Amino acid sequence: MIIPTIDMINTGRNILRLRKQQGLSVRDLQDIFGFVTPQAIYKWQRGSALPSLDNLVVLSAVFGVSIDDILALAEPAQALLGA
DSSP states (O other): OEEOOBOHHHHHHHHHHHHHHTTOOHHHHHHHHTOSSSHHHHHHHHTSSOOOHHHHHHHHHHHTSOHHHHOOBOOOEEOOSOO
16 A cells, blocks of 8 residues: 655745745744744744644645645655554
8 A cells, every 4th residue: 555645845845935926924924823933934844844734724725725735745655554
């Protein structure tokens, strides 16, 4: 069975690209999410962390794209379940 995995680096690049396409600053996103600091957003953009599902839904709405347009999948790896 092929198990898809999320490519965190390319997902971060997508977030950065989409943010810039919308003309938003990191501070703008920080305000939208109500974050005290921008660190979470920088981590998302670097690919060192992923947004929670709730935050992905908000990003999707803010960027006007589907969650699939934000997430990048890595090359599928072969894995056995139940082994």
